[in-house]
Amino acid sequence: MRRSTRLIVHDAAPGDPHRPTATPIHQTATFHQTSAVETGSYDYTRSGNPTRHVLERRLAQLEGADHGFCFSSGLAALEATVQAARRVRGPGPFTVLAGLDLYGGTLRMLERVLPIQGIEVRRVDTRDPAVLRDALDGSVGLVLCETPTNPLLEISDLGTLGKLCREAGAPLAVDNSLLSPWLQCPLELGADLVIHSVTKHLAGHGDATGGAVLCREGGLARELGFLQNAVGNGLAPFECWLGLRGLGTLGLRIERAQSSAQRVAEFLVEHPDVQRVHYPGLPKHPGAELHRRQARGAGSILSFEVADAETARRVVESTALFVIAVSFGALESRISLPVHMSHASVKGRGEGVVGPRLVRLSIGMEDPDDLVEDLAGSLDRASFRSASKEAPRPAARS
Numbered sequence: 198m199r200r201s202t203r204l205i206v207h208d209a210a211p212g213d214p215h216r217p218t219a220t221p222i223h224q225t226a227t228f229h230q231t232s233a234v235e236t237g238s239y240d241y242t243r244s245g246n247p248t249r250h251v252l253e254r255r256l257a258q259l260e261g262a263d264h265g266f267c268f269s270s271g272l273a274a275l276e277a278t279v280q281a282a283r284r285v286r287g288p289g290p291f292t293v294l295a296g297l298d299l300y301g302g303t304l305r306m307l308e309r310v311l312p313i314q315g316i317e318v319r320r321v322d323t324r325d326p327a328v329l330r331d332a333l334d335g336s337v338g339l340v341l342c343e344t345p346t347n348p349l350l351e352i353s354d355l356g357t358l359g360k361l362c363r364e365a366g367a368p369l370a371v372d373n374s375l376l377s378p379w380l381q382c383p384l385e386l387g388a389d390l391v392i393h394s395v396t397k398h399l400a401g402h403g404d405a406t407g408g409a410v411l412c413r414e415g416g417l418a419r420e421l422g423f424l425q426n427a428v429g430n431g432l433a434p435f436e437c438w439l440g441l442r443g444l445g446t447l448g449l450r451i452e453r454a455q456s457s458a459q460r461v462a463e464f465l466v467e468h469p470d471v472q473r474v475h476y477p478g479l480p481k482h483p484g485a486e487l488h489r490r491q492a493r494g495a496g497s498i499l500s501f502e503v504a505d506a507e508t509a510r511r512v513v514e515s516t517a518l519f520v521i522a523v524s525f526g527a528l529e530s531r532i533s534l535p536v537h538m539s540h541a542s543v544k545g546r547g548e549g550v551v552g553p554r555l556v557r558l559s560i561g562m563e564d565p566d567d568l569v570e571d572l573a574g575s576l577d578r579a580s581f582r583s584a585s586k587e588a589p590r591p592a593a594r595s
């Protein structure tokens with residue numbers, strides 16, 4: 198079966214005698230047991246639920262994994278991944294080696310949750326294999342990265358990272374939320390675990406929160422299953438159903454948004470008030486060639502830099518079609534200032550690369566001509582108003 202067909206053809210309700218074509222929402226906490234000493238396939242929704250299992254199986258299949266586990270959010274999935282890796286490692290020092298540019302909520306967990314649990318977190322530039330090799334000492338029990346990263350769209354070489362991690366005996370977890378398995382399958386490239394914010398492209402309509410971890414057979418899978426039941430952070434049946442409803446159109450949505458994103462990126466890169474565009478679909482992006490080798494497209498998220506913080510804010514606030522909102526992968530296009538929104542909780546990064554001049558876009562399903570016209574108007578209005586207030590004129594694009 199080809200990929201588009203695989204999104205459609207599947208058993209929506211395994212074992213259901215009525216053969217429904219859509220997966221039913223099994224909105225029940227408990228299941229009748231066959232006797233006092235035996236359970237059937239399910240006994241309690243925290244431990245397992247048929248709606249959740251269909252979603253978990255489908256996501257595992259799309260990522261080329263043996264097992265899938267759905268959690269209450271992407272962050273719950275990330276936290277479960279860390280705890281599972283720690284349990285596999287056993288007692289003793291445990292270090293998470295994480296990439297530099299990561300989703301703001303992930304950074305908050307790394308900086309403010311894990312350390313008080315006795316987990317050391319070290320940050321490395323995963324784009325540089327030599328740096329990673331040096332950092333991989335015996336205490337490292339998990340390596341975590343995004344590629345492309347959110348919001349700077351930096352690219353790491355998953356094949357090389359996977360090889361280094363295997364040699365060091367540390368599992369490699371890749372947060373694949375930005376692309377989805379439609380565009381990139383990290384397990385096939387060398388990762389041991391794939392993490393998703395189901396909230397984003399997978400559910401795809403901006404109306405559900407969820408997360409997932411996909412992995413191969415083995416200790417990590419056993420621990421993830423154990424934790425999902427033991428901690429009680431599994432995804433609820435209705436949210437699982439929303440995830441399943443989104444999957445059928447995953448390919449259509451991503452292809453549409455991606456072709457519009459390419460148009461928007463090409464428009465921005467030529468615009469005199471835009472200093473830099475971060476999008477791996479542009480030939481001049483430093484990771485473009487590597488990205489082309491490991492992914493089937495550049496996706497629908499991009500970011501760009503304008504002259505100053507004030508202009509960035511005006512651009513965001515004067516678009517008509519782009520919704521000012523965090524998150525991405527919804528039907529409508531979104532615009533945000535990461536430094537104040539998705540990455541607001543990140544300490545001491547305001548003057549760094551994720552600075553106040555950076556604007557992030559998530560491209561949706563609208564007509565790309567409307568999106569480009571809207572951005573053109575908003576860039577004009579933003580620089581006109583900055584100029585009239587005698588703010589510095591935007592420097593020439595580099």
Ligand SMILES: *Cc1c(COP(=O)(O)O)cnc(C)c1O
Pocket residue numbers: 270271272273300302303343347372374375393394395396397406407408524
């Ligand atoms: C949104 C996001 C998360 C967190 O997912 P939630 O569902 O919001 O908890 C993690 N990683 C990336 C890359 C994200 O964009």
